[in-house]
Amino acid sequence: MKTASDAEFHRSPGPWPGDLAPAPLEGTAPSPESSGPFRSVGFTLSSIGHAVSRRFREILAPLELEPREFALLRGVSAAEGQTQHAIGGRLQIPPSRMVAFVDALEARGLLERRLNPEDRRTRALHLTDAGRDLLDRAFSVALAYERDLTADLGADEREQLLDLLHRVGARLSLRPGVHAATADSALADE
Amino acid sequence: MKTASDAEFHRSPGPWPGDLAPAPLEGTAPSPESSGPFRSVGFTLSSIGHAVSRRFREILAPLELEPREFALLRGVSAAEGQTQHAIGGRLQIPPSRMVAFVDALEARGLLERRLNPEDRRTRALHLTDAGRDLLDRAFSVALAYERDLTADLGADEREQLLDLLHRVGARLSLRPGVHAATADSALADE
DNA sequence: TATTGTTATACTCTATAACTATA
DNA sequence: TATAGTTATAGAGTATAACAATA
Numbered sequence: 001m002k003t004a005s006d007a008e009f010h011r012s013p014g015p016w017p018g019d020l021a022p023a024p025l026e027g028t029a030p031s032p033e034s035s036g037p038f039r040s041v042g043f044t045l046s047s048i049g050h051a052v053s054r055r056f057r058e059i060l061a062p063l064e065l066e067p068r069e070f071a072l073l074r075g076v077s078a079a080e081g082q083t084q085h086a087i088g089g090r091l092q093i094p095p096s097r098m099v100a101f102v103d104a105l106e107a108r109g110l111l112e113r114r115l116n117p118e119d120r121r122t123r124a125l126h127l128t129d130a131g132r133d134l135l136d137r138a139f140s141v142a143l144a145y146e147r148d149l150t151a152d153l154g155a156d157e158r159e160q161l162l163d164l165l166h167r168v169g170a171r172l173s174l175r176p177g178v179h180a181a182t183a184d185s186a187l188a189d190e
Numbered sequence: 191m192k193t194a195s196d197a198e199f200h201r202s203p204g205p206w207p208g209d210l211a212p213a214p215l216e217g218t219a220p221s222p223e224s225s226g227p228f229r230s231v232g233f234t235l236s237s238i239g240h241a242v243s244r245r246f247r248e249i250l251a252p253l254e255l256e257p258r259e260f261a262l263l264r265g266v267s268a269a270e271g272q273t274q275h276a277i278g279g280r281l282q283i284p285p286s287r288m289v290a291f292v293d294a295l296e297a298r299g300l301l302e303r304r305l306n307p308e309d310r311r312t313r314a315l316h317l318t319d320a321g322r323d324l325l326d327r328a329f330s331v332a333l334a335y336e337r338d339l340t341a342d343l344g345a346d347e348r349e350q351l352l353d354l355l356h357r358v359g360a361r362l363s364l365r366p367g368v369h370a371a372t373a374d375s376a377l378a379d380e
Numbered sequence: 381t382a383t384t385g386t387t388a389t390a391c392t393c394t395a396t397a398a399c400t401a402t403a
Numbered sequence: 404t405a406t407a408g409t410t411a412t413a414g415a416g417t418a419t420a421a422c423a424a425t426a
Binding site for chain 1: 229230231232234235236237238239240241242243245246332335336338339340341342343347348350351352354355356357358359360361362
Binding site: 083084085095096098099119120121122123 | 406407408409410
């Protein structure tokens with residue numbers, strides 16, 4: 001049993017260990033269109049997803065913003081004035097982690113905690129003008145990145161890709177255990 | 191400047207911070223520019239890649255094998271008898287990390303270090319029978335997972351997906367800096 | 381002097397749980 | 404008694420550098 005959410009703000013599950021072809025390490029460079037006869041969708045998805053995240057982190061770096069900080073600014077922007085608890089809950093950030101994130105962004109003047117006279121335990125989060133400004137810039141960076149990523153795709157291909165991805169993604173949201181693809185079944189025949 | 195490789199055995203770049211639609215947290219999206227169903231390829235790739243990795247870790251867990259350990263076993267299997275240094279180099283595992291990984295797998299009797307009389311600094315890595323056995327089982331689990339992931343796709347759709355993914359992936363292997371999509375450009379117009 | 385493998389150290393990240401102040 | 408936010412603590416993971424043995 002997993003304890004709780006293992007969603008966005010939690011530790012990454014780590015990389016995929018390589019393609020399924022038995023001996024890909026010899027010979028030529030790991031070029032994307034290498035001569036492998038079998039290419040795993042799982043491997044490809046995992047490594048491209050990894051690369052997409054890494055690159056996004058890189059292009060966001062000049063704004064001195066981590067992806068998760070971007071996400072938090074977005075979360076505040078989308079629910080301005082809500083409590084730290086509520087916003088953290090939506091992003092599945094544990095309370096104790098929220099403190100550090102908000103501290104850092106508040107210290108940079110990007111958002112602020114406001115006291116609520118009606119419930120003096122809570123802190124309402126608001127973006128500052130600087131925060132809104134930076135969030136706008138981060139958005140435009142993210143949009144440029146998105147355009148760049150899909151620059152070689154026609155509009156129809158882009159839709160096709162998203163459709164196929166969602167169909168694969170739908171397989172993943174099924175609960176584990178009802179699948180044949182667990183190592184338990186491999187253990188069974190030992 | 192990055193120090194060196196940030197490939198498979200290094201810390202994950204972390205999750206994508208959410209889709210690009212400005213206000214996705216409320217009930218229905220009152221998004222002004224991207225009316226409704228704008229879905230970012232970057233977001234989708236990142237989150238599905240994440241989910242694929244996480245699930246793979248889960249289905250491998252009954253074998254008491256982490257994805258990276260699976261990768262290392264594969265690496266040894268593909269280059270049996272080569273030095274720890276050489277195999278680690280191919281998988282881009284820093285030397286000091288190799289020690290711990292090999293220690294753990296050797297302690298479980300899955301691989302062994304053999305001394306090389308011709309160069310007594312080096313350790314040649316070999317799989318044991320148990321290691322080969324476990325690797326086989328891990329492979330069959332990975333193949334079942336792959337089949338499950340793509341169960342809703344026809345053979346042609348599968349090829350199409352891989353093709354589209356590789357075309358997006360090709361955008362990522364370009365060096366950063368030559369892109370328009372860096373936050374530097376957003377900084378420029380402040 | 382360079383290289384292979386090892387060990388040691390320091391640092392980051394984060395999960396957990398105590399703690400406070402309110403309610 | 405329960406909740407919002409904070410602080411403290413401990414543990415995992417890992418990058419870096421020092422190190423020993425060998426070339």
